[in-house]
Amino acid sequence: MDSSFERFKATWGLRLFGWLKIPLLASVRPTVVELSETRCVVRLPLRRWSRNHLGSMYFGALAIGADCAGGLLAMAAIRRAGGGVGLVFKAFRADFLKRPEADVYFICNAGAAIQDQVARTLASGERITEPMAIQAAVLAPDGTYEPVAEFVLELSLKRKAT
Secondary structure, X not given: OOOHHHXXXXXXXXXXXHHHHOHHHHHOOOEEEEEOOOOEEEEXXXXXXXXXXXXXXXXXXXXXXXXXXXXXXXHHHHHHOOOOEEEEEEEEEEEEOOOOOOOEEXXXXXXXXXXXXXXXXXXXXXXXXXXXXXXXXXXXXXXXXXXXXXEEXXXXXXXXXX
């Protein structure tokens, strides 16, 4: 995804999906920062709906961000393969490294592995479950990402019955 228009379309597609299917997702207002075949970056703003009583991002909002980054990358891979695959997250593990006191960026670089998983799912017809790593980070003053949490989500794919 190169252009700001493509990011705009992806952001509004994600928010529309939230409004129609998962209202809690829409409530945290995710923004797609980057989406390519291999990488997805989603930003969740730190605001009233995503903040806890200590002023940092609530762990439930962090879980939503990880879900968005991994799920969006998987849905894009399924769409490119022609569809016909259902996805669900089977397991979720999180390691919280420090309090996120700013907007959080969720980074998933598992695109190549997801594409392979989609292809194997379509070929075999069997359910295939694989882990995917997602990092949550805040922007440091020098413009680099400073990790605040690490997630491992087990992506489970199965070919839909025709």
